[in-house]
Amino acid sequence: MTQPLLELHNLNKSYGTFEAVKDIDLSVDAGEFLAIMGPSGCGKTTTLRMMAGLEDPTRGDIRLEGQQINDLPVWQRETPLVWQNLALFPYMTVRENVEFGLRMKKVPAPERQRRCAEWLERLGIAGFADRNVAKLSGGQRQRVALARSLVLQPKVLLLDEPLSALDAHMSIRMQGELKRLQRELGITFVYVTHSHSEAFSLADRVVIMNTGRIEQLGTPQDIFLRPRSRFVAQFVGGISLFSGMLKTTKEGNIGIDSADGLLQIADPASAQGGTRCDLAVRADRINVTTQPGWGTNEVPCVLMSEEFAGAVVNLHLETAAGTGIVAQLQQRDLERLSARAGQQVYASWHPEDGVLLGAPALKAVA
Amino acid sequence: MSVLSAKLRLRRRGWFALWAAPLPVWFALFFLGPMLLLIAMSFWSVQNYRLTPDFSLSAWSYVLSLDFLWSSFWRSYGLSLLSAVLVSLLAFPASYAMAFLISPARRLTFLGLALAPFFTSYLVRIYSLQVFLGEGGVLPQMFHSIGLSGASLLNSYTALFLGHATLTLPVVLVLQTLALGNVDRTEMSAAVNLGARPLQVLRHIILPAARPGLSLGVLFAFLLSYAEFVSATYLGGGVFQTLPILLTDLIRGGQQWPRAAVVSLLMMAVLLLTSLVTVAWAYRQKGN
Numbered sequence: 001m002t003q004p005l006l007e008l009h010n011l012n013k014s015y016g017t018f019e020a021v022k023d024i025d026l027s028v029d030a031g032e033f034l035a036i037m038g039p040s041g042c043g044k045t046t047t048l049r050m051m052a053g054l055e056d057p058t059r060g061d062i063r064l065e066g067q068q069i070n071d072l073p074v075w076q077r078e079t080p081l082v083w084q085n086l087a088l089f090p091y092m093t094v095r096e097n098v099e100f101g102l103r104m105k106k107v108p109a110p111e112r113q114r115r116c117a118e119w120l121e122r123l124g125i126a127g128f129a130d131r132n133v134a135k136l137s138g139g140q141r142q143r144v145a146l147a148r149s150l151v152l153q154p155k156v157l158l159l160d161e162p163l164s165a166l167d168a169h170m171s172i173r174m175q176g177e178l179k180r181l182q183r184e185l186g187i188t189f190v191y192v193t194h195s196h197s198e199a200f201s202l203a204d205r206v207v208i209m210n211t212g213r214i215e216q217l218g219t220p221q222d223i224f225l226r227p228r229s230r231f232v233a234q235f236v237g238g239i240s241l242f243s244g245m246l247k248t249t250k251e252g253n254i255g256i257d258s259a260d261g262l263l264q265i266a267d268p269a270s271a272q273g274g275t276r277c278d279l280a281v282r283a284d285r286i287n288v289t290t291q292p293g294w295g296t297n298e299v300p301c302v303l304m305s306e307e308f309a310g311a312v313v314n315l316h317l318e319t320a321a322g323t324g325i326v327a328q329l330q331q332r333d334l335e336r337l338s339a340r341a342g343q344q345v346y347a348s349w350h351p352e353d354g355v356l357l358g359a360p361a362l363k364a365v366a
Numbered sequence: 367m368s369v370l371s372a373k374l375r376l377r378r379r380g381w382f383a384l385w386a387a388p389l390p391v392w393f394a395l396f397f398l399g400p401m402l403l404l405i406a407m408s409f410w411s412v413q414n415y416r417l418t419p420d421f422s423l424s425a426w427s428y429v430l431s432l433d434f435l436w437s438s439f440w441r442s443y444g445l446s447l448l449s450a451v452l453v454s455l456l457a458f459p460a461s462y463a464m465a466f467l468i469s470p471a472r473r474l475t476f477l478g479l480a481l482a483p484f485f486t487s488y489l490v491r492i493y494s495l496q497v498f499l500g501e502g503g504v505l506p507q508m509f510h511s512i513g514l515s516g517a518s519l520l521n522s523y524t525a526l527f528l529g530h531a532t533l534t535l536p537v538v539l540v541l542q543t544l545a546l547g548n549v550d551r552t553e554m555s556a557a558v559n560l561g562a563r564p565l566q567v568l569r570h571i572i573l574p575a576a577r578p579g580l581s582l583g584v585l586f587a588f589l590l591s592y593a594e595f596v597s598a599t600y601l602g603g604g605v606f607q608t609l610p611i612l613l614t615d616l617i618r619g620g621q622q623w624p625r626a627a628v629v630s631l632l633m634m635a636v637l638l639l640t641s642l643v644t645v646a647w648a649y650r651q652k653g654n
Contacts, residue, residue: 052559053559054555054558054559073563074558074559075558075561075562075563076561079559080559080560081556081559083552083556085552087550087552087553087555087556089553089556089557089571089574090553090575091574091575091577091651091652092574092652093652096652100557100560100562100570101560101561103570104557104560104561104562104563104566104570105561132651132652134651148560149560152560152561
């Protein structure tokens with residue numbers, strides 16, 4: 001077992017009585033792309049800033065390659081950060097921005113210039129080297145910010161919502177470039193974002209934070225398919241939640257006894273009768289019909305609204321008990337369904353598509 | 367549709383005119399008018415102690431041929447530049463503390479205290495400095511009691527500088543504090559994150575970012591000191607013949623308004639040039 005590159009042990013940060021970060025334990029492997037995600041105020045940026053040394057932890061340890069770095073002055077740490085607003089130096093040219101860190105560390109001029117030129121080239125901004133940074137486009141500024149950090153050849157690069165200032169098109173292009181860079185360089189990226197698409201498409205592992213704690217840590221697939229709590233399910237979105245008592249029927253089927261009837265599940269790992277459970281079903285696993293009799297778990301509901309999302313459409317349904325259900329349909333399926341708002345429809349899904357929240361994700365669902 | 371938009375356009379023009387109108391009026395009344403009068407007056411002549419409209423170059427040729435004009439000019443320039451730089455250096459640590467170390471609420475208190483001397487007359491402050499520094503004054507007595515010379519400190523550059531500082535320190539303090547307060551904290555953190563030590567942050571981030579405000583501080587201190595007459599007379603004791611002293615001498619010596627106008631125009635030209643150069647340097651941008 002190799003040593004993790006970056007470790008957080010029991011990390012806490014309080015501002016007065018407000019606890020921004022509570023008991024974070026996390027280890028990041030060398031070469032890993034880790035995304036930290038959560039709603040605003042969940043402590044994700046504070047955690048990142050503590051990794052960079054810009055905030056002092058109230059309690060706990062930060063280790064880089066096994067060395068405790070809590071007490072190291074910020075300027076001696078090698079954890080450069082790409083800032084949300086980029087924080088480029090406006091009174092310097094592109095080249096001076098990129099050379100800045102090397103100059104501060106007194107790297108001799110020839111080496112400094114060579115490394116700077118290499119990174120300007122690598123990020124495709126060599127043509128702008130003598131430009132004023134204020135006169136660059138969003139994407140170019142983004143590259144300057146990356147070059148400025150990467151030229152220091154860090155073992156870990158911290159990124160704080162780096163793409164949030166870009167338009168959607170540019171953001172997707174930069175996502176591709178970031179991923180390619182990270183693979184080529186083999187350095188560790190710790191990437192804070194509130195965007196699901198960024199986190200899920202870029203990261204090897206995703207941390208979901210809520211009110212200062214880690215809510216779930218896992219691969220994107222893990223989190224997407226097996227959210228561990230109501231919070232994660234709701235945060236990831238596109239999930240319908242039912243709650244009720246876990247129960248085994250006379251026929252030997254396991255399910256939860258919810259306000260919408262008995263909803264069967266296929267996962268026997270967590271079958272413990274009598275406990276209160278939440279059941280999550282992904283929107284793309286829910287089938288909507290105008291006639292009953294299509295599936296094991298079938299709930300009659302009313303079609304409330306349609307939400308157009310390009311190739312797919314989200315249908316918002318409501319059951320007689322008031323439970324909200326989201327179903328995702330292809331456009332052509334919607335046309336076939338030909339249902340109107342206010343109409344009675346049936347939502348159904350297979351037992352194996354229901355995920356019990358809080359259940360240990362041991363058995364890979366085939 | 368077109369009627370409505372015409373109406374709207376008229377309203378917009380009216381609104382624009384309302385705000386734009388005072389500018390040319392003020393400009394003409396308080397700048398252009400006096401300026402033209404000054405230029406015209408420099409070509410007038412004085413006959414029998416009476417100012418007479420004329421087109422004569424005698425005031426120009428008289429003033430420009432004075433040896434002590436140029437020596438006073440350079441002296442004024444040098445002394446006020448020195449005062450401006452010294453005052454700026456003296457003010458900087460305090461401004462730094464106000465901008466970065468203390469809370470915004472306290473900052474206001476301190477700035478208010480720094481500005482408090484403005485509530486008294488400048489003349490009064492210079493007179494009290496005279497009492498402090500003169501023969502038998504508070505400071506010479508203190509020096510005497512610790513075994514130093516108890517002679518008057520007046521009629522020296524130190525006294526003149528104290529006068530200049532009395533006038534300019536509060537202004538410089540405010541300008542510097544505002545300039546430093548506007549330095550982007552994220553940029554400072556970014557610099558530290560990239561390996562800059564505190565002194566390097568000061569040199570490479572804070573000073574360049576605050577350069578316009580800091581330069582304006584030096585410029586204002588210079589402008590105020592350059593045209594300063596009261597402390598040059600009462601604290602410097604006229605030992606340093608500066609341009610403002612020359613100016614009053616010219617007027618006292620027989621209604622020589624045209625000559626005074628020439629000196630004033632020269633002063634203005636120099637100050638304007640200095641200001642333009644300073645501002646151009648302060649707002650210079652790197653790269654293209």
